[in-house]
Amino acid sequence: MADRTPPPDRPRPDRVRADRLPLTGAPRARAERSQFRRFRRTSAATLLVLAVAAAGLGTAAVLRGPTLQAGSVNPAATIARPDQRLVLHADQSLQPVDAAQVSVIPETPFSVESSGADVTLTFGGILDYATDYEVRVDGVTGEGTGLTGSIDYSFRTPDIDVYSLLRRGGAAAGADKPDDQILRSGLSSGADSSTDVVLEAPRIQQYAVAGDALAVILLDAEGGSTLAVSQAGATPATVFTPTGSRIQNLHASTTAGLFGYTVNGGTDAQGRDYQNALFTFDPLDASGRPKEVTGFDGAPLRVVDWQFVPGSSSLVAQSTDQQLYLIDPLGSGGPTPLGRHVEMRDFLAGGLKLVVADPAGTSTIDLADGVVEPLDQAVPDADPALYPAAIATLPNGATVRQYDAVDYSSGSAAQSSVILYADADGTRELYRPAAAGSRIRSFCLSPNGQYLAVETIAAGAVGDGYALPGYSEMTTYFVAVADGSVERGVPGFQADWCG
Numbered sequence: 001m002a003d004r005t006p007p008p009d010r011p012r013p014d015r016v017r018a019d020r021l022p023l024t025g026a027p028r029a030r031a032e033r034s035q036f037r038r039f040r041r042t043s044a045a046t047l048l049v050l051a052v053a054a055a056g057l058g059t060a061a062v063l064r065g066p067t068l069q070a071g072s073v074n075p076a077a078t079i080a081r082p083d084q085r086l087v088l089h090a091d092q093s094l095q096p097v098d099a100a101q102v103s104v105i106p107e108t109p110f111s112v113e114s115s116g117a118d119v120t121l122t123f124g125g126i127l128d129y130a131t132d133y134e135v136r137v138d139g140v141t142g143e144g145t146g147l148t149g150s151i152d153y154s155f156r157t158p159d160i161d162v163y164s165l166l167r168r169g170g171a172a173a174g175a176d177k178p179d180d181q182i183l184r185s186g187l188s189s190g191a192d193s194s195t196d197v198v199l200e201a202p203r204i205q206q207y208a209v210a211g212d213a214l215a216v217i218l219l220d221a222e223g224g225s226t227l228a229v230s231q232a233g234a235t236p237a238t239v240f241t242p243t244g245s246r247i248q249n250l251h252a253s254t255t256a257g258l259f260g261y262t263v264n265g266g267t268d269a270q271g272r273d274y275q276n277a278l279f280t281f282d283p284l285d286a287s288g289r290p291k292e293v294t295g296f297d298g299a300p301l302r303v304v305d306w307q308f309v310p311g312s313s314s315l316v317a318q319s320t321d322q323q324l325y326l327i328d329p330l331g332s333g334g335p336t337p338l339g340r341h342v343e344m345r346d347f348l349a350g351g352l353k354l355v356v357a358d359p360a361g362t363s364t365i366d367l368a369d370g371v372v373e374p375l376d377q378a379v380p381d382a383d384p385a386l387y388p389a390a391i392a393t394l395p396n397g398a399t400v401r402q403y404d405a406v407d408y409s410s411g412s413a414a415q416s417s418v419i420l421y422a423d424a425d426g427t428r429e430l431y432r433p434a435a436a437g438s439r440i441r442s443f444c445l446s447p448n449g450q451y452l453a454v455e456t457i458a459a460g461a462v463g464d465g466y467a468l469p470g471y472s473e474m475t476t477y478f479v480a481v482a483d484g485s486v487e488r489g490v491p492g493f494q495a496d497w498c499g
Contacts, residue, residue: 065149126448130188164492208252242266256313349449380422398423444498453495
């Protein structure tokens with residue numbers, strides 16, 4: 001009898017597992033309800049875990065003192081103008097913050113206001129160039145939590161470009177004379193040490209910089225002068241001036257992009273002979289013509305000295321009768337008299353106070369309100385045999401002054417020079433040329449009061465014969481007022497600060 005048992009690898013067609021049969025009816029419904037209950041239990045557990053985690057994070061936030069969320073400052077503005085603001089935004093509202101809780105390194109004057117989550121510092125002066133500032137606010141307290149923390153913020157101020165004039169050919173004309181150069185360098189010794197040639201031209205008498213515009217006074221072979229302006233590195237274009245006139249006292253307003261200068265001599269088409277007339281020139285003016293700065297009712301103003309007011313288009317001019325006037329050449333109003341003074345010096349760094357000198361003493365004129373106040377200056381304790389020369393005053397009343405020693409025992413008057421710093425604590429030597437026989441021609445203070453630009457003349461240097469003379473071997477050193485350290489030296493003289 002034959003065996004009917006199927007081979008083991010072939011399923012019996014009439015035998016199917018019950019668990020592989022599709023559910024129908026009541027069994028299927030029970031399975032779906034069970035699956036849904038499992039899903040709900042899993043979802044509830046997940047939500048519980050998330051809730052616990054969120055509660056933990058919320059509790060951590062509530063139990064944490066205030067921290068910094070963001071800071072805002074314009075570093076470029078802090079080295080150009082006073083009263084710039086740093087806003088520190090915390091992650092929660094704060095109780096009031098006062099100045100005792102705030103420290104700024106390096107030290108600089110500031111005031112503090114707080115509102116909501118913001119702490120605002122207003123810097124009283126202009127900040128130092130290329131410097132790291134560290135700001136810390138201690139003991140800041142959350143308004144809602146009562147917990148304390150601290151806020152730390154740091155920023156770096158930018159370096160600046162400095163310009164100088166390198167005279168190379170002397171005043172005499174000739175094809176073999178190399179052109180003079182306007183040079184540009186970074187101020188910080190940590191910056192790129194390369195020096196760029198911004199402009200080359202024969203016999204540059206003086207120059208001024210306003211943004212990307214450069215103005216130069218050029219001497220011709222006969223000693224006459226012309227004014228040329230270069231915009232964004234383009235070839236300089238000659239600005240109209242009366243034929244045969246002498247152009248002097250070139251200055252620039254970096255804020256308004258204006259140049260100003262005086263014209264003496266020369267005759268216009270109407271036969272007018274100019275006598276110390278003051279003009280301004282706007283490189284962006286479509287007319288391409290300079291404008292004369294006039295006195296009351298448009299009368300000519302004869303000017304012996306003048307300069308732009310820092311941070312504005314206005315200027316202060318001193319007439320031949322020693323009267324000072326505040327004038328806005330872009331405005332429609334007339335001059336504002338500031339009184340008569342023998343000497344107009346300079347503005348105190350970072351402000352609108354003009355220093356003037358009279359036989360009775362030195363004083364300041366506040367251009368914001370016209371108030372005149374005596375200036376209490378520290379007087380350097382110098383050797384009476386030294387001859388006082390250039391002087392500058394700092395906002396704190398400290399004085400920086402150059403003194404020269406002249407030896408008349410030889411055929412030529414050999415000089416040596418020193419710059420002294422004096423304040424309430426006494427007198428200290430700030431700078432003396434390192435090379436034997438070198439002397440100081442002059443110096444000026446940087447707009448923020450941080451550095452001196454000191455023009456030095458090497459021993460044996462030869463005068464170049466210009467109307468505004470220079471010498472064959474001149475170097476400008478940038479000296480820190482704080483400690484007398486030399487940041488760097490650049491060839492030439494007439495640093496743009498001094499214009």
